[in-house]
Amino acid sequence: MTRYDSLVDATGDTPLVGLPNLSPRWEGENPVRLWAKLEDRNPTGSIKDRAALAMVRAAEADGRLTPGCTILEPTSGNTGISLAMVAKLHGYGLVCVMPENTSIERRQLLEMFGARIISSPAAGGSNQAVATAKQLAEQYPDWVMLYQYGNPANAQAHYEGTGPEILHDLPTITHFVAGLGTTGTLMGAGRYLREKVPDVSVIAAEPRYGDLVYGLRNIDEGFVPELYDDSVLTSRFSVTSYDALRRTRDLIEHEGIFAGISTGAILHAALSVAERVADSGERADVAFVVADGGWKYLSTGAYSGSLQQAAEQLEGQLWA
Amino acid sequence: MAIEVKIPTILRSYTGGAKAVDGTGDTLSALIDNLDGSHPGIKGRLITDDGGLHRFVNVYVNDEDVRFTGSLDTALKDGDAVTILPAVAGG
Numbered sequence: 001m002t003r004y005d006s007l008v009d010a011t012g013d014t015p016l017v018g019l020p021n022l023s024p025r026w027e028g029e030n031p032v033r034l035w036a037k038l039e040d041r042n043p044t045g046s047i048k049d050r051a052a053l054a055m056v057r058a059a060e061a062d063g064r065l066t067p068g069c070t071i072l073e074p075t076s077g078n079t080g081i082s083l084a085m086v087a088k089l090h091g092y093g094l095v096c097v098m099p100e101n102t103s104i105e106r107r108q109l110l111e112m113f114g115a116r117i118i119s120s121p122a123a124g125g126s127n128q129a130v131a132t133a134k135q136l137a138e139q140y141p142d143w144v145m146l147y148q149y150g151n152p153a154n155a156q157a158h159y160e161g162t163g164p165e166i167l168h169d170l171p172t173i174t175h176f177v178a179g180l181g182t183t184g185t186l187m188g189a190g191r192y193l194r195e196k197v198p199d200v201s202v203i204a205a206e207p208r209y210g211d212l213v214y215g216l217r218n219i220d221e222g223f224v225p226e227l228y229d230d231s232v233l234t235s236r237f238s239v240t241s242y243d244a245l246r247r248t249r250d251l252i253e254h255e256g257i258f259a260g261i262s263t264g265a266i267l268h269a270a271l272s273v274a275e276r277v278a279d280s281g282e283r284a285d286v287a288f289v290v291a292d293g294g295w296k297y298l299s300t301g302a303y304s305g306s307l308q309q310a311a312e313q314l315e316g317q318l319w320a
Numbered sequence: 321m322a323i324e325v326k327i328p329t330i331l332r333s334y335t336g337g338a339k340a341v342d343g344t345g346d347t348l349s350a351l352i353d354n355l356d357g358s359h360p361g362i363k364g365r366l367i368t369d370d371g372g373l374h375r376f377v378n379v380y381v382n383d384e385d386v387r388f389t390g391s392l393d394t395a396l397k398d399g400d401a402v403t404i405l406p407a408v409a410g411g
Contacts, residue, residue, distance in 0.1 A: 074409075126409035149409065181409075211329045214406050219330060219365060222376025222407040236385035238378070238403065
Protein backbone atom coordinates (compact mmCIF):
# COMPACT_ATOMS: atom_id res chain seq x y z
CA MET A 1 0.00 0.00 0.00
CA THR A 2 1.35 3.44 -0.86
CA ARG A 3 -1.52 5.65 0.40
CA TYR A 4 -1.56 6.75 4.04
CA ASP A 5 -3.82 8.86 6.24
CA SER A 6 -0.91 10.86 7.63
CA LEU A 7 2.85 11.16 7.43
CA VAL A 8 3.50 9.06 10.56
CA ASP A 9 1.65 6.15 8.99
CA ALA A 10 4.20 6.15 6.17
CA THR A 11 6.95 5.00 8.57
CA GLY A 12 8.67 1.69 7.76
CA ASP A 13 8.26 -0.73 4.85
CA THR A 14 11.48 0.60 3.38
CA PRO A 15 13.15 -0.96 0.33
CA LEU A 16 15.98 -3.50 0.49
CA VAL A 17 18.34 -3.03 -2.45
CA GLY A 18 21.26 -5.14 -3.65
CA LEU A 19 24.83 -3.91 -4.03
CA PRO A 20 25.99 -5.78 -7.16
CA ASN A 21 29.20 -3.76 -7.46
CA LEU A 22 30.44 -3.72 -3.86
CA SER A 23 29.45 -7.30 -2.99
CA PRO A 24 32.44 -9.69 -2.90
CA ARG A 25 30.61 -12.23 -5.16
CA TRP A 26 27.24 -11.12 -6.51
CA GLU A 27 26.75 -14.10 -8.83
CA GLY A 28 27.99 -17.67 -9.10
CA GLU A 29 27.74 -20.83 -7.06
CA ASN A 30 28.30 -19.43 -3.55
CA PRO A 31 27.36 -15.78 -3.80
CA VAL A 32 28.34 -13.33 -1.06
CA ARG A 33 25.87 -10.51 -1.48
CA LEU A 34 25.28 -7.24 0.33
CA TRP A 35 21.79 -5.73 0.71
CA ALA A 36 21.06 -2.19 1.87
CA LYS A 37 17.94 -1.43 3.94
CA LEU A 38 17.14 2.14 2.89
CA GLU A 39 15.96 3.70 6.14
CA ASP A 40 16.49 7.18 4.73
CA ARG A 41 13.12 6.60 3.03
CA ASN A 42 11.29 7.17 6.31
CA PRO A 43 9.26 10.39 6.83
CA THR A 44 12.07 12.55 8.27
CA GLY A 45 14.82 10.68 6.47
CA SER A 46 16.22 8.36 9.12
CA ILE A 47 15.67 5.03 10.85
CA LYS A 48 14.86 6.94 14.06
CA ASP A 49 11.31 7.63 12.86
CA ARG A 50 10.50 4.05 13.82
CA ALA A 51 11.67 4.38 17.43
CA ALA A 52 10.27 7.90 17.90
CA LEU A 53 6.81 6.92 16.72
CA ALA A 54 6.81 3.71 18.78
CA MET A 55 7.94 5.51 21.96
CA VAL A 56 5.29 8.23 21.58
CA ARG A 57 2.54 5.69 20.91
CA ALA A 58 3.59 3.59 23.93
CA ALA A 59 3.62 6.67 26.19
CA GLU A 60 0.17 7.69 24.90
CA ALA A 61 -1.15 4.19 25.51
CA ASP A 62 0.05 4.06 29.12
CA GLY A 63 -1.20 7.61 29.85
CA ARG A 64 2.21 9.26 30.39
CA LEU A 65 1.70 11.55 27.37
CA THR A 66 -1.47 13.62 27.29
CA PRO A 67 -2.40 16.53 24.99
CA GLY A 68 -0.23 19.60 25.57
CA CYS A 69 2.61 17.68 27.25
CA THR A 70 6.27 18.56 26.65
CA ILE A 71 8.63 15.76 25.61
CA LEU A 72 12.28 15.89 26.73
CA GLU A 73 14.99 13.83 25.01
CA PRO A 74 18.79 13.64 24.89
CA THR A 75 19.76 13.15 21.25
CA SER A 76 22.65 13.71 18.86
CA GLY A 77 20.11 14.65 16.19
CA ASN A 78 18.12 12.08 14.27
CA THR A 79 15.93 10.93 17.16
CA GLY A 80 15.23 14.56 17.94
CA ILE A 81 14.20 15.31 14.36
CA SER A 82 11.92 12.26 14.31
CA LEU A 83 10.37 13.18 17.66
CA ALA A 84 9.91 16.78 16.51
CA MET A 85 7.84 15.62 13.55
CA VAL A 86 5.73 13.21 15.63
CA ALA A 87 5.34 15.80 18.42
CA LYS A 88 4.15 18.42 15.92
CA LEU A 89 1.54 16.09 14.42
CA HIS A 90 0.38 14.78 17.82
CA GLY A 91 0.31 18.20 19.54
CA TYR A 92 3.25 18.05 21.98
CA GLY A 93 6.13 20.38 22.73
CA LEU A 94 9.68 19.07 22.43
CA VAL A 95 12.90 19.94 24.24
CA CYS A 96 16.05 18.28 22.84
CA VAL A 97 19.32 18.13 24.75
CA MET A 98 21.99 17.95 22.08
CA PRO A 99 25.80 18.01 22.21
CA GLU A 100 27.10 21.26 20.70
CA ASN A 101 29.41 19.36 18.32
CA THR A 102 26.66 18.13 16.00
CA SER A 103 26.05 19.34 12.45
CA ILE A 104 24.32 22.67 11.77
CA GLU A 105 21.74 20.97 9.54
CA ARG A 106 20.40 18.97 12.46
CA ARG A 107 19.91 22.12 14.52
CA GLN A 108 18.19 23.93 11.66
CA LEU A 109 15.83 21.03 11.08
CA LEU A 110 14.93 20.81 14.76
CA GLU A 111 14.25 24.53 14.95
CA MET A 112 12.14 24.40 11.81
CA PHE A 113 10.00 21.66 13.37
CA GLY A 114 9.52 23.89 16.42
CA ALA A 115 11.71 22.04 18.89
CA ARG A 116 13.65 23.84 21.59
CA ILE A 117 17.34 22.92 21.75
CA ILE A 118 19.39 22.89 24.93
CA SER A 119 23.09 22.45 24.13
CA SER A 120 25.32 20.23 26.24
CA PRO A 121 29.12 20.61 26.19
CA ALA A 122 31.06 19.00 23.30
CA ALA A 123 33.41 17.25 25.71
CA GLY A 124 31.80 14.01 26.79
CA GLY A 125 29.60 13.80 23.67
CA SER A 126 26.23 12.15 24.09
CA ASN A 127 27.10 10.99 27.62
CA GLN A 128 26.92 14.61 28.69
CA ALA A 129 23.61 15.13 26.85
CA VAL A 130 22.14 12.15 28.71
CA ALA A 131 23.37 13.48 32.05
CA THR A 132 22.01 16.98 31.33
CA ALA A 133 18.62 15.59 30.27
CA LYS A 134 18.38 13.54 33.46
CA GLN A 135 19.03 16.71 35.52
CA LEU A 136 16.37 18.61 33.56
CA ALA A 137 13.89 15.78 34.11
CA GLU A 138 14.31 16.31 37.87
CA GLN A 139 13.92 20.09 37.57
CA TYR A 140 10.82 19.84 35.35
CA PRO A 141 8.87 16.82 36.57
CA ASP A 142 5.97 17.59 34.21
CA TRP A 143 8.18 17.06 31.16
CA VAL A 144 8.04 13.52 29.77
CA MET A 145 11.42 11.98 28.97
CA LEU A 146 10.93 9.08 26.56
CA TYR A 147 14.61 8.10 27.01
CA GLN A 148 15.55 6.21 23.86
CA TYR A 149 18.47 4.42 25.60
CA GLY A 150 16.24 2.53 27.99
CA ASN A 151 12.77 2.59 26.42
CA PRO A 152 11.68 -0.93 25.41
CA ALA A 153 9.43 0.58 22.69
CA ASN A 154 12.60 1.63 20.82
CA ALA A 155 13.82 -1.95 20.39
CA GLN A 156 10.26 -3.22 19.96
CA ALA A 157 9.80 -1.00 16.89
CA HIS A 158 12.62 -2.94 15.23
CA TYR A 159 11.44 -6.31 16.55
CA GLU A 160 8.05 -5.69 14.95
CA GLY A 161 9.14 -3.66 11.91
CA THR A 162 12.73 -3.65 10.70
CA GLY A 163 13.42 -7.31 11.52
CA PRO A 164 10.33 -8.86 9.91
CA GLU A 165 10.64 -6.60 6.84
CA ILE A 166 14.22 -7.74 6.23
CA LEU A 167 13.40 -11.43 6.69
CA HIS A 168 10.41 -11.09 4.36
CA ASP A 169 12.56 -9.55 1.63
CA LEU A 170 15.64 -11.73 2.26
CA PRO A 171 14.66 -15.18 3.60
CA THR A 172 18.22 -16.41 2.90
CA ILE A 173 19.79 -13.83 5.25
CA THR A 174 22.99 -14.95 7.02
CA HIS A 175 24.20 -11.66 8.54
CA PHE A 176 22.54 -8.50 9.85
CA VAL A 177 24.70 -5.40 10.35
CA ALA A 178 23.59 -2.12 11.96
CA GLY A 179 24.92 0.82 13.91
CA LEU A 180 25.26 0.70 17.68
CA GLY A 181 24.02 3.87 19.35
CA THR A 182 21.02 3.41 21.59
CA THR A 183 21.34 -0.27 20.53
CA GLY A 184 17.58 -0.31 19.72
CA THR A 185 17.95 -1.42 16.09
CA LEU A 186 20.37 -4.26 16.88
CA MET A 187 18.51 -5.45 19.97
CA GLY A 188 15.07 -5.42 18.32
CA ALA A 189 15.81 -6.63 14.77
CA GLY A 190 18.65 -8.83 16.08
CA ARG A 191 16.38 -10.66 18.55
CA TYR A 192 13.71 -11.17 15.91
CA LEU A 193 16.16 -12.53 13.35
CA ARG A 194 17.82 -14.84 15.89
CA GLU A 195 14.43 -16.33 16.77
CA LYS A 196 13.59 -17.00 13.12
CA VAL A 197 17.05 -17.77 11.70
CA PRO A 198 19.01 -19.52 14.46
CA ASP A 199 22.38 -19.33 12.64
CA VAL A 200 22.15 -15.65 11.73
CA SER A 201 25.06 -13.40 12.72
CA VAL A 202 24.21 -10.02 14.26
CA ILE A 203 27.00 -7.48 13.85
CA ALA A 204 27.37 -4.04 15.40
CA ALA A 205 29.31 -1.10 13.98
CA GLU A 206 30.04 1.74 16.36
CA PRO A 207 31.70 5.06 15.56
CA ARG A 208 35.20 5.77 16.83
CA TYR A 209 35.53 9.48 17.45
CA GLY A 210 38.40 11.83 18.26
CA ASP A 211 39.68 12.20 21.82
CA LEU A 212 37.36 15.11 22.65
CA VAL A 213 34.25 12.94 22.53
CA TYR A 214 35.76 10.52 25.07
CA GLY A 215 36.63 13.37 27.43
CA LEU A 216 35.21 11.80 30.58
CA ARG A 217 36.64 12.69 33.96
CA ASN A 218 36.82 9.06 35.01
CA ILE A 219 35.93 5.62 33.71
CA ASP A 220 32.89 5.37 35.97
CA GLU A 221 31.23 8.16 33.97
CA GLY A 222 31.04 5.72 31.05
CA PHE A 223 27.67 4.80 29.65
CA VAL A 224 26.11 1.58 28.40
CA PRO A 225 22.46 1.92 27.28
CA GLU A 226 19.98 0.05 29.47
CA LEU A 227 18.62 -1.64 26.32
CA TYR A 228 21.97 -3.26 25.52
CA ASP A 229 22.26 -7.04 25.87
CA ASP A 230 25.49 -8.33 24.38
CA SER A 231 24.11 -11.87 24.03
CA VAL A 232 22.17 -10.64 20.96
CA LEU A 233 25.40 -9.77 19.11
CA THR A 234 27.90 -11.99 17.32
CA SER A 235 30.58 -9.35 16.92
CA ARG A 236 31.13 -5.63 17.30
CA PHE A 237 33.41 -3.35 15.29
CA SER A 238 34.76 0.10 16.10
CA VAL A 239 35.07 2.12 12.90
CA THR A 240 37.23 5.23 12.49
CA SER A 241 35.96 8.41 10.84
CA TYR A 242 38.37 7.77 7.97
CA ASP A 243 37.01 4.28 7.22
CA ALA A 244 33.41 5.46 7.61
CA LEU A 245 33.99 8.32 5.15
CA ARG A 246 35.81 6.05 2.71
CA ARG A 247 32.88 3.62 2.61
CA THR A 248 30.32 6.43 2.43
CA ARG A 249 32.06 7.59 -0.74
CA ASP A 250 32.34 4.00 -2.08
CA LEU A 251 28.59 3.69 -1.69
CA ILE A 252 27.97 6.72 -3.91
CA GLU A 253 30.65 5.90 -6.43
CA HIS A 254 29.82 2.23 -6.98
CA GLU A 255 26.14 1.92 -6.08
CA GLY A 256 24.72 5.45 -6.37
CA ILE A 257 23.56 5.50 -2.76
CA PHE A 258 24.02 8.87 -1.00
CA ALA A 259 24.15 7.93 2.67
CA GLY A 260 25.15 9.53 5.95
CA ILE A 261 28.50 8.88 7.61
CA SER A 262 27.29 6.28 10.11
CA THR A 263 26.15 4.18 7.15
CA GLY A 264 29.73 4.18 5.91
CA ALA A 265 30.78 2.72 9.26
CA ILE A 266 28.07 0.06 9.00
CA LEU A 267 29.12 -0.81 5.43
CA HIS A 268 32.75 -1.08 6.57
CA ALA A 269 31.79 -3.71 9.15
CA ALA A 270 29.51 -5.47 6.63
CA LEU A 271 32.33 -5.67 4.08
CA SER A 272 34.75 -7.02 6.72
CA VAL A 273 32.48 -9.96 7.50
CA ALA A 274 31.46 -10.45 3.85
CA GLU A 275 35.09 -10.67 2.75
CA ARG A 276 35.83 -13.24 5.47
CA VAL A 277 32.96 -15.43 4.22
CA ALA A 278 34.02 -14.95 0.59
CA ASP A 279 37.57 -16.09 1.46
CA SER A 280 36.17 -19.23 3.09
CA GLY A 281 34.29 -20.10 -0.12
CA GLU A 282 30.86 -20.16 1.54
CA ARG A 283 27.73 -18.17 0.64
CA ALA A 284 26.28 -15.19 2.49
CA ASP A 285 23.44 -12.70 2.28
CA VAL A 286 24.41 -9.70 4.38
CA ALA A 287 21.69 -7.13 5.12
CA PHE A 288 22.88 -3.80 6.49
CA VAL A 289 21.14 -0.60 7.53
CA VAL A 290 21.39 2.71 5.67
CA ALA A 291 20.52 4.78 8.74
CA ASP A 292 20.06 8.11 6.94
CA GLY A 293 20.97 10.07 3.83
CA GLY A 294 23.98 12.33 3.46
CA TRP A 295 22.08 15.62 3.35
CA LYS A 296 22.51 16.51 7.01
CA TYR A 297 26.31 16.15 6.82
CA LEU A 298 27.16 18.27 3.78
CA SER A 299 28.36 21.14 5.99
CA THR A 300 30.86 18.82 7.73
CA GLY A 301 32.90 18.58 4.52
CA ALA A 302 32.47 14.81 4.45
CA TYR A 303 31.76 14.72 0.73
CA SER A 304 34.37 17.13 -0.62
CA GLY A 305 38.16 17.25 -0.75
CA SER A 306 40.47 14.33 0.01
CA LEU A 307 39.48 11.64 2.48
CA GLN A 308 42.23 12.73 4.83
CA GLN A 309 41.00 16.34 4.78
CA ALA A 310 37.42 15.23 5.33
CA ALA A 311 38.42 12.98 8.24
CA GLU A 312 40.37 15.83 9.85
CA GLN A 313 37.39 18.19 9.53
CA LEU A 314 35.22 15.58 11.18
CA GLU A 315 37.54 15.30 14.20
CA GLY A 316 35.59 16.20 17.31
CA GLN A 317 32.20 16.07 15.54
CA LEU A 318 29.50 13.58 16.43
CA TRP A 319 28.60 11.92 13.15
CA ALA A 320 26.36 9.08 14.26
CA MET B 321 56.72 -9.14 19.78
CA ALA B 322 55.43 -5.56 19.81
CA ILE B 323 51.79 -4.63 19.89
CA GLU B 324 50.70 -1.02 19.69
CA VAL B 325 48.11 -0.06 22.31
CA LYS B 326 46.13 3.17 21.90
CA ILE B 327 45.39 4.80 25.23
CA PRO B 328 42.31 7.02 25.82
CA THR B 329 42.79 10.51 27.28
CA ILE B 330 41.40 9.40 30.60
CA LEU B 331 44.17 6.79 31.13
CA ARG B 332 47.12 8.82 29.83
CA SER B 333 48.08 9.78 33.37
CA TYR B 334 49.48 6.23 33.53
CA THR B 335 51.50 6.54 30.31
CA GLY B 336 53.10 9.92 30.92
CA GLY B 337 50.66 11.48 28.48
CA ALA B 338 51.49 9.08 25.62
CA LYS B 339 48.60 8.42 23.22
CA ALA B 340 50.00 5.02 22.28
CA VAL B 341 52.46 2.64 23.93
CA ASP B 342 54.03 -0.68 22.93
CA GLY B 343 53.47 -3.87 24.85
CA THR B 344 53.95 -7.61 24.46
CA GLY B 345 51.87 -10.71 25.15
CA ASP B 346 50.25 -13.57 23.28
CA THR B 347 46.86 -12.91 24.88
CA LEU B 348 45.09 -9.71 25.92
CA SER B 349 45.47 -10.75 29.53
CA ALA B 350 49.25 -11.15 29.13
CA LEU B 351 49.44 -7.82 27.31
CA ILE B 352 47.64 -6.00 30.14
CA ASP B 353 50.01 -7.60 32.70
CA ASN B 354 52.93 -6.44 30.56
CA LEU B 355 51.50 -2.89 30.34
CA ASP B 356 51.03 -2.79 34.09
CA GLY B 357 54.74 -3.59 34.47
CA SER B 358 55.78 -0.54 32.46
CA HIS B 359 52.81 1.67 33.48
CA PRO B 360 51.93 0.63 37.05
CA GLY B 361 48.27 0.97 38.00
CA ILE B 362 46.77 0.84 34.52
CA LYS B 363 45.58 -2.76 34.97
CA GLY B 364 43.46 -1.75 37.94
CA ARG B 365 41.56 0.69 35.73
CA LEU B 366 40.82 -1.93 33.05
CA ILE B 367 40.12 -5.06 35.09
CA THR B 368 37.69 -5.37 38.01
CA ASP B 369 38.36 -7.21 41.27
CA ASP B 370 36.61 -10.32 39.96
CA GLY B 371 39.05 -10.49 37.03
CA GLY B 372 36.78 -9.32 34.19
CA LEU B 373 36.93 -6.28 31.94
CA HIS B 374 35.51 -3.12 33.52
CA ARG B 375 31.91 -2.55 32.36
CA PHE B 376 32.69 0.92 30.99
CA VAL B 377 35.91 -0.08 29.21
CA ASN B 378 35.89 -1.36 25.64
CA VAL B 379 38.97 -3.01 24.15
CA TYR B 380 39.34 -3.65 20.44
CA VAL B 381 41.91 -5.81 18.64
CA ASN B 382 42.18 -4.65 15.03
CA ASP B 383 38.87 -2.76 15.50
CA GLU B 384 36.96 -5.81 16.79
CA ASP B 385 35.51 -5.76 20.34
CA VAL B 386 37.29 -8.43 22.41
CA ARG B 387 34.13 -9.29 24.35
CA PHE B 388 33.09 -11.25 21.22
CA THR B 389 36.49 -12.82 20.50
CA GLY B 390 37.36 -14.44 23.83
CA SER B 391 37.60 -11.38 26.06
CA LEU B 392 40.87 -11.41 28.06
CA ASP B 393 41.85 -14.72 26.41
CA THR B 394 41.79 -13.12 22.94
CA ALA B 395 44.94 -14.22 21.11
CA LEU B 396 47.38 -11.55 19.94
CA LYS B 397 50.12 -11.62 17.35
CA ASP B 398 52.90 -9.34 16.25
CA GLY B 399 51.59 -6.26 14.52
CA ASP B 400 48.09 -6.34 16.02
CA ALA B 401 46.63 -2.98 17.01
CA VAL B 402 44.86 -2.72 20.35
CA THR B 403 42.56 0.22 21.13
CA ILE B 404 41.18 0.99 24.58
CA LEU B 405 38.15 3.30 24.81
CA PRO B 406 35.66 4.29 27.49
CA ALA B 407 32.03 3.35 26.76
CA VAL B 408 30.06 6.39 25.55
CA ALA B 409 26.51 6.96 24.38
CA GLY B 410 25.40 7.16 20.75
CA GLY B 411 21.99 7.94 19.27
